[in-house]
Amino acid sequence: MLTTFGEKKKTCFLCGTESTHKGLISTASLGSTDLDSRPPEPERSSLSYWIHTCPSCGYCAPDLSDGDRAFEAVVRSEEYRNTLENPSTPRLAGQFLCWMLLEESRKEYEKAGWGAIHAAWACDDAGVGEWAARCRERASELLMRAREMGQWFAEDAGLEEAILVDLLRRAGRFEEALRLCEDRLSKEPDETVKVILLYQKALIGKSDNGRHTLAEAHRQVQS
Ligand SMILES: [Zn+2]
Structure with missing residues (x-):
């Protein structure tokens, strides 16, 4: 069990x-x-x-x-x-x-x-x-x-922002989510955070406020 x-x-x-x-x-x-x-x-x-x-x-x-x-x-x-x-x-x-x-x-x-x-x-x-x-x-x-x-x-500033972006996106606050996403991407985040934020950006672009996983983010970047 x-x-x-x-x-x-x-x-x-x-x-x-x-x-x-x-x-x-x-x-x-x-x-x-x-x-x-x-x-x-x-x-x-x-x-x-x-x-x-x-x-x-x-x-x-x-x-x-x-x-x-x-x-x-x-x-x-x-x-x-x-x-x-x-x-x-x-x-x-x-x-x-x-x-x-x-x-x-x-x-x-x-x-x-x-x-x-x-x-x-x-x-x-x-x-x-x-x-x-x-x-x-x-x-x-x-x-x-x-x-x-x-x-x-969260463990570091990049991951904190990744969580904040997700909260804003899922609350339907797409503009704020995008602003935070782009701001962090411009600061050259580490690879994991970058993968998450690029995926968030794609979701925000589709006005998608649904639940998504880390695995989906990684798949999206590989394809
Ligand atoms: Zn009590």
Whole structure:
């Protein structure tokens, strides 16, 4: 079995309530990663185990036993409650967006950005494209903020821009995506980033806002 799960008891950092959650012990992925770094199956489908919610206070985090005292006020805020209970977004997306709000509140923009990206993936899976696009816009804003603050969200600047280009393209913001793409291409990026950006440029040219993989990018360059 490629993916193994385990039940874990967690004591909520904020309210002290104990609850049991299914968590990921190990997983693997076979095939090609998406251009926004989403892993292939079976890891792809394990998304719902990446975040947990305290049944008592509504605290959402990858690890409920860890946190920040300042989160208490955020969890009680109207924005947080509305995000968690929003009937028009999938429950899983709401949980990731709550985590995003918490990390944003303590200026951890890199983590907040990933929260928004994971929320977008949950929206993709639930087939709510409009919300997925909104989450990607939010993610791009947070990750640009992260860059300004010197918080890294990928291995190097070129890969960060490749992820940002994909977020903008998939949110339908083609002009901004193209500008960022051309800007990075003019700075002679390394080969991997160049391959991705040339493929992104072709997709943007076709106004394609769909999901594509790294393997497709490499195939396109070889042909
Ligand atoms: Zn709690």
